[in-house]
Amino acid sequence: MWSARRGPERPLKQMRHRLRAQAMILSELLLLAGTGVMALAQRSGETEGAQQFASTCAVCHGSDGSGAKARSIIEPNIASLSDDELLRVVHNGTAAGMPSFAQLGDAKIAAVVRYLRTLQGRGNAGATAAVTGDAAAGRVLYFGRAQCSSCHMIGGQGGFIASDLTEYGRGHPPQAIAQAIVDPDKNLAPQSRAVEVRTKKGQTLTGMVRSEDNFSLALQTEDGRFHFFARSSLADVQYADYSLMPRDYGTRLTSAELNDLAAFLIDTSRTAPAEPEPARRRRGGDF
Secondary structure, three states, X not given: OHHHHHOOHHXXXXXXXXXXXXXXXXXXXHHHHHHHHXXXXXHHHHHHHXXXXXXXXXXXXXXXXXXXXXXXXXXXXXXXXXXXXXXXXXXXXXXXXXOOOHHHOHHHHHHHHHHHHHHOOOOHHHHHOOOOOOHHHHHHHHXXXXXXXXXXXXXXXXXXXXXXXXXXXXXXXHHHHHHHHHXXXXXXXXXXXXXXXXXXXXXXXXXXXXXXXXXXXXXXXXXXXEEXXXXXXXXXXXXXXXXXXXXXXXXXXXXXXXXXXXXXXXXXXXXXXXXXXXXXXXXXXXX
């Protein structure tokens, strides 16, 4: 009786266990698939926001948001605005002179705001990225062999033909900083292009255009000097598709050294006091 009663039940129990196991595996697969789709959608959204920012916003605010023709939008008082407030600013414009971008539509404006949060260090990349470099070693590199200080000021020290990096690390995760160092011309803002000026007297200078109109041009060369020209005195003006920043850091510096530089920039930004906006805007250019 025992074997007759129990015998058929054992295969039935085994079948139930297999069905439960298969159901659990199927649930996990569905969960993973859903997570992958969400991650893909998120990456797609970030890419859309980055592309829209580069084509619409970077010309005035700089490709990294640190300010060019217009104010920095990664500074604390902008980063503290809510998403709804930022959406309204982009949609409606401001009394200070920023135009309305309502024509982009709500979806693209929202994508721009999400990307701006990444620049401000509040997106996923900024929230989860760990700082693994040695900030002290990065400081030695910055003012030494890497020669960053010849163009970029930080904490009141260094050059000023390129942007002030005192607060740069506040809005960028380490990986993004390292990428900007080795690929400085990606998403290059127009005002950050190197420009070669040749005068009718045969003088040739290369630098950054600081102002220009139909009658005059002001050029700042790498030594920090400003040169002012009447358009009538110029034989040729060539706008390059690259910046003045060296493009060989990927071979000159190791991955560890790039991480050290990123750590130094991030560490400096954490202790830097907020700089008055007018002072920040006087220093043009991008990373």
